[in-house]
Amino acid sequence: MPASKKAVVDIKNLSLTFQTADGPVYALSEVDLTIDEGDFVSFIGPSGCGKTTLLRVIADLEKATGGDISINGVSPEAARENRAYGYVFQAPALLPWRSIERNVTLPLEIMELSKEERIKRAHDALKLVELNGFEKKFPWQLSGGMQQRASIARALSFDADLLLMDEPFGALDEIVRDHLNEQLLKLWARTNKTVAFVTHSIPEAVYL
Template identity: 70%
Template sequence: MERHRKIPVMTPVIDAKSLNLTFTTKDGPVQALKDVDLRIKAGDFVSFIGPSGCGKTTFLRCVAGLETPTSGSLTVNGMTPDEARQARAYGYVFQAAGLYPWRSVARNIRLPLEIMGYSRAEMAERVEKVLKLVDLEGFGGKYPWQLSGGMQQRASIARALSFDADILLMDEPFGALDEIVRDHLNEQLLKLWRDTQKTIGFVTHSIPEAVYLSTKIVVMSPRPGRITDVIDSPLPPDRPLDIRDSRDFIDIAHRVRDGLRAGHAYD
């Protein structure tokens, strides 16, 4: 089994061409994604922002092979999303930590490793490594319900990192946390991204969060779900929290807001 796949730097890691997805619901068909074109290259930190119903989560789920597009093409590492999933190309972090309450934190992190058939020694080593990455050393023996919400979410990030996939897909991972904890986790996530050089797809509905974290911001609008703007951030990779008071930061935030308004996101 191939776990690491070296990709030439210039080929896009995620490549979507005129992607469409229509759900059939009781009230008729709903177009969740309309003509989505997007290329994400290795090492990008891409945020998807927009109001609920704009298709940002749906797009991420398409990349993960959890939803199947109705038409268009989508490749992940040059493979179909399903092949990429089988090759364990990405780690996925959900809105809630979703840790199994009957497993300790360490055994939760081991879960994907057990499924993928790692050896005992390697499992132990990787668990230690990712616990350190998310600053949870010494908490491996605790059970999820003994941790705070922020710590639980960090454990779930560690779980997604444990098998060392090149891509990290995060669906509003900090949405349920308070702002103070969220700021702290944002800082940590940036550091982690710089250290590991992963490609990150990050869904959020917070404008400051998107601007603070991303190298590329994808602004989306609902009915039908579509991309209204793609912004390449001029901010440097090294970003202290107070960068949020800088001129550049405020300008980008403005542009995001304009993009949302243009897409009637506030209606």
């Protein structure tokens, strides 16, 4: 029998309630979820149903108010401190005064890696998203799709096994979006990363 996969994300009975002036808001309620090593899992649903909130709990950007969650066997806080995941936001969030290369190396600078290692990782990541040759360009010189690929390269530069993606292609037109979905699947096949992908598009979720 094949060996069982390792659980990268393990969630049991997870809840998150926000206390507001108008009363409690139940953002998540009794969620059970296991994402195994190498899985590509899409979270789909209408706006406001808790997709991004769940992703933010996994990333330790929000704190659950009930239940249990572990990332590679440790708490989300410990996983964040260990840089166990890369996070791709809805917008590229690139710094316009830094080149694409230096945008990708920014988190590596915070990690205090050597300049040689930062550049190597940046170039490797940019090659994975087919942006080699654009290292010295600035964000405003790239299309929206290329900027989002640069943000994916930045997340990949950590070389973490888990990639969290929050509607990364939602603001792009359908043709570009379909192309990037295809590229993302090829990237996943090459790297064997574990991917949690938030979308409100049924066709996108089915495709991925």
